[in-house]
Every structure is written in structure tokens, then in C-alpha cells.
Amino acid sequence: MARKANNSLFLEEWLRVVSGSSISGSLVKQNSAPSARSIIQAWSEIRESLQNQKFDTRYLQALRALVSSESTIHVADPQAKLLISILDLRDVCLPPESYTLVLRLLYVWIRKSFRPSQALVGLAVQAIFGVLDDRSILQPALVAQSVLVAGAFACVPSLSGDLKLLSLELLCRILKDEYSLVGSQEELVPVVLAGVGYGLSSSSVVHYVRLLDFLFGIWLKDEGPRACVTHGLMILHLIEWVVSGYMRSNYVEKMSLFATEVLETYKTKYTVFAVFMAAAGVLRASAAGFSTGAQNFEIVSKLRNSSEKRVLSVAQLLVSNGDVTLPATQREGLLLKCFAIALARCGSVSSSAPLLLCLASALLTQVFPLGQIYESFCKAFGKDPIGPRLIWVREHISDVLFKESGAITGAFCNQYASASEENKYNVENMIWDFCQNLYLQHRQIALLLRSIEDTLLGDIEKIAESSFLMVVVFALAVTKQWLNPVVSQERKMETSVKILVSFSCVEYFRHIRLPEYMETIREVISCVQENDATCVSFVESIPAYDSLTNPKDLFTQKIEYEWSRDDVQTSRILFYLRVIPTCIGRLSASAFRRVVASTMFLYIGHPNRKVARASHTLMVAFLSSAKQSEEDERNQLKEHLVFYYMQRSLEVYPEITPFEGLASGVAALIRHLPAGSPAIFYSVHSLVEKASTFNADALQGRKSDPGNQILELLLRLVSLVDIQVLPYLMKSLAQLIIKLPKERQNMVLGELYGQVAESDDVIRKPSLVSWLQSLNYLCSKNKSEGSASTSMMDTSNQLAARL
Structure with missing residues (x-):
């Protein structure tokens, strides 16, 4: 990314792209590719307007046509001279928009010229000074383009020191006098930041600190732009672009000055989020490996160390404020968002407990703000309109933070792998608790919104589905840490059960086959199969029968509850129905009777045949199982359960009971019950009786x-x-x-x-x-x-x- 940044022709456009900004910055909308003839005609119209001192609609249309073609046209020195002449006019009333368009064309000229005329640059700077002196024509777009052009002039390598100084003076004057206009429109922020970035990348150190003061202080001003993740990303990549240039050009003095002024000195006039994102930008630039020479290597190392310390200090700030899973203020929420996206983009960072905790908090409260969404909807259900909440959820789905949830999860897992055992345990429990809450809360919202607000529910579930991927990737990282021979049996068993329970809670959101999911399941089940107590612990986590059929939650009072229509709950039970057979030999007969049997028989009657079939498969697994220490008790329970199994299966056949499930269950009971068992006689009798209910034609x-x-x-x-x-x-x-x-x-x-x-x-x-x-x-x-x-x-x- 750094190399793409340095090869970018228009820095402001690149900043928009890498920050995920959805706001277009084009001054003029381009409907179709211009022809060479139309471009020649446009320049002719402008030249004629200047000669005749007649600036009508044709003149304005010509400027618009050229600006709309900025990516393809080349502005030569003679054409730049023509544009500067327009800016020099004092006694002619020009359309206000034309000044902005002329400045944009001068920007195209300076960015595309290999060696622009120094005389023309000097004239252009003086002309811009004159334009800005006329307060009556100042508009935000004009000021922003002035910042951009002044900065672009300052960073031209071939320009003399005097001209660079003049350009930097112009840039700093605009930023000082017109800062209220600079941040007044969202689409102008990348334009202004690019202008500042050009100025910072200049070889001159004059006004350097003034530019830094503006960049990191504008966000604190009342008239300044609104701090947000998009702007934070612009700062991150702007500093990446600037520092990468320092490294390539061996600007040791500027790198040292940047480290001192921004990273190592705490200034109250600098915004925390902006300095933090700048530190992340330095880390990203240093990871690209531009350094050459011993002196450069030393200063780059200093920059990187200072950046890591600044990142860590922000993490400590967030952790010190209390429970990081509940950001107390909007400012802390913004910092957590920036924290997540920055660590996802800046490359590897030394592991520490505050970084790990902040990443976990960012994922659970900002990247996947499901708790806030559920709480908001449950409180407002039936009272407030749904529309505003629908917009909020949809905006989050389109936000760059959510789109990069995978990269953020990767950074989180990297930090987890290097953490201490205590910190690992803490964040594991944060994730497992998140899964439990996700199950309980989404179950409510799904029942409340199903067939009422399906669009809204679908958007919420997109966020939840993405959080499922996070849980799976993290769980795999956990298994690699704990499910190995050197770890204590107790820790392995505890971890295995917690992962299985968590997976059951998020099973509803599993819509694709993930290799990470299958690998994790195989690992944890192999551990559960090794120990009776672990198997029982997992099975006892299944929701109680009463809570399945008659939940006591307050939300059920708002609807007519039917257990078979509770899709979130059904998915969780289906997970248990599929996993329990894999460890059925470890499960005691008493535990099966006490915890599993009633739920299995309930879901044999579930209208979803996939779920019913899984219940039959579980019955087959139990009938086929053996446990030498309790053979008599187990056989007795098998015979006892068969009576109810046949009754329950045949009463809903063929409407619900799948024949394949019934056939496998009958075959299993005949093979595994003792010869002459009353249960077998009953099963045969029940089948004949059921067959008799069908007529001869059937x-x-x-x-x-x-x-x-x-x-x-x-x-x-x-x-x-x-x-x-x-x-x-x-x-x-x-x-x-x-x-x-x-x-x-x-x-x-x-x-x-x-x-x-x-x-x-x-x-x-x-x-x-x-x-x-x-x-x-x-x-x-x-x-x-x-x-x-x-x-x-x-x-x-x-x-x-x-x-």
C-alpha cells in the first residue's frame, strides 16, 4: 500500500479510496470520456473569454469540461499561464465557481508536469494570494483547493528554496486564517489533508511544526471537522505516505523532528485519535522496508519505537478507564474504533495486555455492536419507529470498520498468541460471554422482528454472521494454544467445553462451510471423547427442557411463543443433537436420562425434518452405545426409552418423522436390545398398527x-x-x-x-x-x-x- 501511495498522482483521491470514504470529491461529474476535439475546444473558449473579457456560461462550461477530464488531460506551461492570467484579473467579475475550477486545473498542471516553469509557479502563488485577499469570493471549496495547490507547489522537487518557502507561507496563511472554512464540508477533508501532506513532504523544514500543529490540532477546534474513523484512516495513510517519502529521500532531520514533535511529546492541543493514527501510519511505513544506510536505520528504529510507545499509551488510557467492554464516552468509542482499524493495517506490533484487551473490546463493542443494537430495539419495540434504527444498522454494514472485521480479527489473534496465560484466559472469557449474549439477545430480536421487519432483521444478521466468523477464527487460535500434550488435562477439558458451548450459541449464523470451523470441531471433540466428566459437562450445558418450551424471558410476553418456530434456539439444539453422538460412549445413562432424553424426544417432533432426523440419529447412537461400568442400567434405560420413542415417532409420521430416521432407529433397537425384549415386541406392534391405519391402496x-x-x-x-x-x-x-x-x-x-x-x-x-x-x-x-x-x-x- 505504501508504494501505491507514493505512486499516486492525486493524493486526495487516494486518501478517499484507502479510507473507504463514500463521499465523492469530484468538482464536476464526468458523464462520458471527453474527446480530444472537445478538450481543444474548451481551451479555445477559455482563451477567447480572456481576450474578450467576457466570462459567460460558455467559459464556465469549458472549465467544467476540462476539470471533468482531469485524469486524462495534460496541462502544459502555456495553458497554466492562461489560467494564472484569469486569477490575476481584478476589475472583472468572474463566476465564483470559476476560481475553484481554475485552481483545480493548476493542481493538475503541477502534479503532471515533470519540470514546471519556476517563473509560472511564482506567478501562480502571487495570484492565489491576491484571490484570497478578496473575502467576498471565499468559499470552502475555493479555500480547500488553495490549500491543495499551495501544498503541491511546495513539494515539487525541482523548485527553488525561495519558491518552496513562498508556497509554504501561502499554505500556512490559509490554514491559519481560514481554518473554519477548511473543515466545514465533509468532502473537502481529504483535499485539505492532501495539501498539508504535500507541504509536510517538502524538503524544506520551514513551517514544518506549524503544519503539524494544524494537522493534529484542527480536530479540537469548534469549527474543525468532525472526528471519525474515516478521517482517522486518512491521517494514518497520509502519514504513511509522508514518512515513506522521508525514508526514501533520507530526510533524517524531518523524521527526527516528527518523532519529537508528534510521538514523544504530549501536547494538549493535539487530538489523541489523530496522533494515534499517525503513529499507526509510521508503523505501516516502517514495515515497508524503505530504510537505507546505518543513519537512516537508526532513525527509522527510533520512529518505530516511539510509535509503538504512543500506541501502547492510548491502549493504557482506554484500559485505565474501567471495563473496556463498555466504552463510557463517545470519545472512547471512537478511539476503540480507530484502535481496531489501525492495528489491522499497520502490521505487526509488539504484544501487550492493553493492546489485547482493547482489540477484544473493539471487536465486541464497535466492530460488532450487537449488544447495543439489541438493547436499543428491545427497549423501543412497539414504541418508537423502526426507520432510524434501520438506517443506523445499514450504515454500520457499509462502514469500513465492519468491512475490515476479518483483518481486525487477525490482528487480535496475533496479539492473543503472544499474550500471557492470564490475559489469554481473560479475553477467551470475553469472547465466550459474547457468544452467550449473542444467542440470548438475537433469539429475542428474531422472534420480535420475524415477518414484521425482515429487512432490518437481515441486516442485523449480516453483522452477527460476520461475528460468527470472528468467533471461529479465534477459537481455532485458542485450540492451537491449549489443545496440545504439554497443557494440563483440566485446562484442555475446560477450553474444549467452552468452545463447544460457544459454537452452539452461534450455530444459527453458520451458513457456509469453513475449514477453520471443521478443524476446531475435530480438535475439541477429540478432547471431549477422552474424558467422562468433560462429556457430561458439555451435555449439561444444553438448555433445560422447560426453558425450551416455556421460556420465562420478558420478551415472550410480547408474542405468542412457539418453541418449534424459535429458529435461533433450534439451531443451537441441532448442534447438540449432532455433537452428542460423537461422545455418547462417555455419557452415563443417568446423565442421558436426566439431560438429553426429553429434549431429544421433543425435537423428534420438530417440523424441520433435518432437525427431526438428527434426533433419530442421536437415539440410534445411544442404542448402539455401550459402557461396561453400567451395562445393566444402560440396557434398562434403552428399553424404557424405546416405548416412548416409537410412540413419539409414529404419532407424527409421515408429516414430520422422516422415514430414514425411523427405519434406522428401529433397526438399532432390534440389534442392540436383548433378545425377546418387550420393547421389541412393542415396536413391531406399533409399526403394524401404524401400517393398518393406511388403506390398501396406500x-x-x-x-x-x-x-x-x-x-x-x-x-x-x-x-x-x-x-x-x-x-x-x-x-x-x-x-x-x-x-x-x-x-x-x-x-x-x-x-x-x-x-x-x-x-x-x-x-x-x-x-x-x-x-x-x-x-x-x-x-x-x-x-x-x-x-x-x-x-x-x-x-x-x-x-x-x-x-
Whole structure:
């Protein structure tokens, strides 16, 4: 960036870009690229106007056309002489705007000329002195352009010392006499700063301190510009540009003077935020490596050390004022914002506790001011209009501070990596608390604004989604610090649980697949899987059942609360449903019964099938798990839970319960419950009873039809259930099959025959033969009632004979 700055033709335009300013500084809007002919015609109109002393609308349009083409045109010395002649006019009434446009063209001339005429520069400076003496024509834009041109003149390398001095005198006079006009319009700030920057970069040291006094003191004046992050960034990059020039040109005296006057001396007339951003600009310039020679290296080192000390002093100032998570004044809020963006741009800075704490505070209160947003909306909900708050949130999203949240997070993680263990622990807890508050507060705002102010809610969630990325990147940095063999088991376990709980709180905002997220999850889960107590600690952090279905928060009094429509809460529970199976073997049966079971059964009935499926997967994981120290208790709980599992699953099938989840759950309970378990008999009975609720057409339809899915599942169970349950299953199937149309009856019998005939299980074959004979008996008994066909009886007899 520093090299781009030094190659920038128009410094003020570069300052606008790097500061993220959305305000255009163009004097004239350019609609299309000008042609060479139109440019020649414009100069002709100006020359003719000067000769005839007639400055009408054509003259003004010509100036506008040239200024709108400033990026492409070249102003030669003869044309500059023409412009200076216009400024020298005293007895002619010119349009006020024309003075500003003429000065802009002179700026284009001086910035693009390789070696401008020194005589013309002298004439131009004198002419500007004369223009500024006429108070009747002074306007903010004219003053700002005068500052810019005077500064640009002063930094021309080929200019004589006398002309540089004259230009600097002009610059300082304007800044002293007209400072109230300088800061009166936002779009003029980069123009004025660029003019001062040009003056500071001049080889002359005359008036140097006066320029520094203006640059760092104007923000304290009542008529001065409003201090903001955008202006702070302009100062940062302006000083980067100036100091980079010093380093390249070996201006040792100026570097030493800058260090003494700005960085090492505390002046009450200097604004803290401006000096701080200047220090960051020095750090950025010094990181670019322009230094050459031993003397230069020494002064650059001094500059850097002084800058780091100044940055640290501001951090200590903020920390000393109390809780850095709650900036007490607007000034402190601005400092925190500048602190965050400066450390994100200035490169590496020596680690210290105040820097780490300030960065953490800046992220949690300024970059992601979600706490302020939520508090504001909850207090004003139903009272004040939403519009102003919508503007505030949208402005923050477009702000440069928010756009650079990733770089700020990177600077924060760098500081964290070098911090002491105590400071690491402090900022970790700040982030984890932020996650908890984010969950609680966004849950409220989402319920209040959903379908009422979706646009506003979407903007708030953009900020929250970005904060999720910050949490993930930081959590990965934490795992690299603590999840290694040399760290105590207690610290590793505590950190793992806190990360998992924090991730559950921000899960709602995870919309993309992040490698950092997956890597962190793998690391912390592997730690949780090593220890029973850690597993229980994590599981016990799941919100209580009562709080899920009937929260006592005040906000629920404002709406009709439905747990299944609470999307933020659902995302958090879904996280638990997915993570608990990975460590289910470490979880005791009593903990599963006490903490997990009720929530799992609640979300089996969630209308979101993804959530319901995850609940079934958790049930499967528990049924499949084993823990030698409590085998009997665990098996007893499995059998107990199966009864409610089948009831809960089938009562919402097929509307909610996904068949894949149900099928996996039934298969798991049959495989892992003891042979002949009453729970298995109950499960078979429940499935048959559910299948009976579908009519014959549903049972013979497509495989994806709900009734047919249940029937297919029952058929698969023939090869899964133990020999004690098999007769009951077959009897139940027979009663179900005889109600089917004859085509479907034969098809089902064929499927059963193929399933058992291909099996090596010699125990099941006699049972199937016996069942086919029983089915034949039922068919003959019900034939007179039309329940079965002769074809089915023949088929069953044939199959029995073949087996």
C-alpha cells in the first residue's frame, strides 16, 4: 500500500479510496470520456473569454469540461499561464465557481508536469494570494483547493528554496486564517489533508511544526471537522505516505523532528485519535522496508519505537478507564474504533495486555455492536419507529470498520498468541460471554422482528454472521494454544467445553462451510471423547427442557411463543443433537436420562425434518452405545426409552418423522436390545398398527408412499428380529397381508421367500414354513369373506413346499 501511495498522482483521491470514504470529491461529474476535439475546444473558449473579457456560461462550461477530464488531460506551461492570467484579473467579475475550477486545473498542471516553469509557479502563488485577499469570493471549496495547490507547489522537487518557502507561507496563511472554512464540508477533508501532506513532504523544514500543529490540532477546534474513523484512516495513510517519502529521500532531520514533535511529546492541543493514527501510519511505513544506510536505520528504529510507545499509551488510557467492554464516552468509542482499524493495517506490533484487551473490546463493542443494537430495539419495540434504527444498522454494514472485521480479527489473534496465560484466559472469557449474549439477545430480536421487519432483521444478521466468523477464527487460535500434550488435562477439558458451548450459541449464523470451523470441531471433540466428566459437562450445558418450551424471558410476553418456530434456539439444539453422538460412549445413562432424553424426544417432533432426523440419529447412537461400568442400567434405560420413542415417532409420521430416521432407529433397537425384549415386541406392534391405519391402496403404492414404507420396513425386520420375536412378527404380518389386494399379496410373499431363502439362518426357515402354513389357514378361513384369494393360498403352499 505504501508504494501505491507514493505512486499516486492525486493524493486526495487516494486518501478517499484507502479510507473507504463514500463521499465523492469530484468538482464536476464526468458523464462520458471527453474527446480530444472537445478538450481543444474548451481551451479555445477559455482563451477567447480572456481576450474578450467576457466570462459567460460558455467559459464556465469549458472549465467544467476540462476539470471533468482531469485524469486524462495534460496541462502544459502555456495553458497554466492562461489560467494564472484569469486569477490575476481584478476589475472583472468572474463566476465564483470559476476560481475553484481554475485552481483545480493548476493542481493538475503541477502534479503532471515533470519540470514546471519556476517563473509560472511564482506567478501562480502571487495570484492565489491576491484571490484570497478578496473575502467576498471565499468559499470552502475555493479555500480547500488553495490549500491543495499551495501544498503541491511546495513539494515539487525541482523548485527553488525561495519558491518552496513562498508556497509554504501561502499554505500556512490559509490554514491559519481560514481554518473554519477548511473543515466545514465533509468532502473537502481529504483535499485539505492532501495539501498539508504535500507541504509536510517538502524538503524544506520551514513551517514544518506549524503544519503539524494544524494537522493534529484542527480536530479540537469548534469549527474543525468532525472526528471519525474515516478521517482517522486518512491521517494514518497520509502519514504513511509522508514518512515513506522521508525514508526514501533520507530526510533524517524531518523524521527526527516528527518523532519529537508528534510521538514523544504530549501536547494538549493535539487530538489523541489523530496522533494515534499517525503513529499507526509510521508503523505501516516502517514495515515497508524503505530504510537505507546505518543513519537512516537508526532513525527509522527510533520512529518505530516511539510509535509503538504512543500506541501502547492510548491502549493504557482506554484500559485505565474501567471495563473496556463498555466504552463510557463517545470519545472512547471512537478511539476503540480507530484502535481496531489501525492495528489491522499497520502490521505487526509488539504484544501487550492493553493492546489485547482493547482489540477484544473493539471487536465486541464497535466492530460488532450487537449488544447495543439489541438493547436499543428491545427497549423501543412497539414504541418508537423502526426507520432510524434501520438506517443506523445499514450504515454500520457499509462502514469500513465492519468491512475490515476479518483483518481486525487477525490482528487480535496475533496479539492473543503472544499474550500471557492470564490475559489469554481473560479475553477467551470475553469472547465466550459474547457468544452467550449473542444467542440470548438475537433469539429475542428474531422472534420480535420475524415477518414484521425482515429487512432490518437481515441486516442485523449480516453483522452477527460476520461475528460468527470472528468467533471461529479465534477459537481455532485458542485450540492451537491449549489443545496440545504439554497443557494440563483440566485446562484442555475446560477450553474444549467452552468452545463447544460457544459454537452452539452461534450455530444459527453458520451458513457456509469453513475449514477453520471443521478443524476446531475435530480438535475439541477429540478432547471431549477422552474424558467422562468433560462429556457430561458439555451435555449439561444444553438448555433445560422447560426453558425450551416455556421460556420465562420478558420478551415472550410480547408474542405468542412457539418453541418449534424459535429458529435461533433450534439451531443451537441441532448442534447438540449432532455433537452428542460423537461422545455418547462417555455419557452415563443417568446423565442421558436426566439431560438429553426429553429434549431429544421433543425435537423428534420438530417440523424441520433435518432437525427431526438428527434426533433419530442421536437415539440410534445411544442404542448402539455401550459402557461396561453400567451395562445393566444402560440396557434398562434403552428399553424404557424405546416405548416412548416409537410412540413419539409414529404419532407424527409421515408429516414430520422422516422415514430414514425411523427405519434406522428401529433397526438399532432390534440389534442392540436383548433378545425377546418387550420393547421389541412393542415396536413391531406399533409399526403394524401404524401400517393398518393406511388403506390398501396406500400399502400397494409406490415405495416412497408412507404406508408402503412401513410395510417394507416390517418385511426387512424378518431377517433382523430374534427368534423369539419372529413368530409374533410373522403373525402380525399375516394379519396385515391378508388385507392387501391379491397382486400385492403375492408380491409380498415373493419378497419374504427371497429374503429367507437366500439366508443361511437355518433357524428362521422352519419358522417361515410354519408361518406360511398359518397364513394359508388364515386365507382359507377368510376366503368366504373375500379377505384372501385362492391365488394367495396357492402361492403360500408352493413357497412352503420349496422351503
